[in-house]
Amino acid sequence: MKTNSYAPIEAREDGIRIVLAGAPLDNDNRGVEALGTSVATYLAGAPSVERLSMLDGGWGVRTTPLPDSSAVVERIGVRNSRRWHRRESWTRVRIDQALGGLGNPLVARLTQADAVVDLSGGDSFTDLYGPQRLDTVCAPKEAALRSGRPLVLLPQTYGPFTTTDGRRRAERLVRSATIAYARDSWSHDRLLELAGPDAHSSRFREGVDVAFGLAPQRPDDAIAAHLDALAGEVVVGVNASGLLREVSAGERFGLAGDYIGTMTDMVKALVAAGAYVVLVSHVHGKHPLENDSAAFDLIDDALSPSERRRTWRLDPTLRAARLKWCIARMDWFTGSRMHATIAALSSAVPAFGYAYSDKARGVFGTCGTADQVADARDIAGAEAVEQAMASFSARDEVRRRLEDHVPAVVDRATEQLDEVLAAAQAWRAEGSAEVVA
Structure with a gap:
């Protein structure tokens, strides 16, 4: 073992200070929002936390209350920007760190942090989406290490990495982290591969997706009343990903067939089976290429x-918490967006994942339902619809499995955050953290 010493923090009797990256609250992706809301609400409300600073794509420093909570967070804007002279630019942050801070608020928060915790949007720590996206995901991790602060990678997916440079960058960051969590057993195997043969279980841990701990919130009365009026119907939810609707996306992700045609046939089959279908967007905003409504x-x-x-x-x-409230009232759910299906799974609603990566099967596996996933890279059309309808028919049996597994998963979602808080308190008290070399 060796001990990593961190930059000193001025002694104080108040609580710990945490910087949270990789899950901004004002996000068009409700999955990323669910991650940020879950972690921020828990950490900001913890008695041991004095200040939680969240990084987002805005400008300046803002203090705002969390939705449906008494907790308050500080939000700090930072981004990859051509306006490198602005303090919100990662280029400027790197320069200011090298020159002692120069009054940059983000540099100050990093220097004062007892821990920098990072979510990578749950599944964006990969080069699958291109080098610019990887730069954005890696920037806060690298800034934490430059400031000499403990870096904690909260439960997420690691990879895939399709380039040598991308993989080496990920290996360096994973091995420099003080603690790293994966969000399922499959992701944990990938984490250990990046960590190398000397990986120690005390640092590289298996966890669960933090969105399992998201508390649902009732939507407005009109939406709640519409769902209430469906009493007696078999109500199912369907999420279709706008990311996968274009032909180019099929080629990019190696899909087995016509994604929109498959999802259309799935809706038709559900209606023919007597179901009432609720169409659920989980990414919505100003980027039309990813908008589920399209x-x-x-x-x-x-x-x-x-x-x-x-x-x-x-x-x-x-917003994410209100979507979860709606999804929790359905009899069955299918979707391609990972966190749309997590909203169902965490509510013990039988779910079928129709995804384009290995991450879905791993997360479903944490709930004992890995068999309820079809890979869109392997099957499409009639075969995919047949599997979805088999899942729909088996929904009562799947619900029983979820009722057995989900409570422990939800408990783990908060237990792992308690572990991080306890570690941050210890690091502050000691001024260092033990790291296996």
């Missing part, structure tokens, strides 16, 4: 008038 536009155009009358689009502007 995928539903294509599906809607392919439905007959009678099929359309058996569907309803949930308000795509709903």
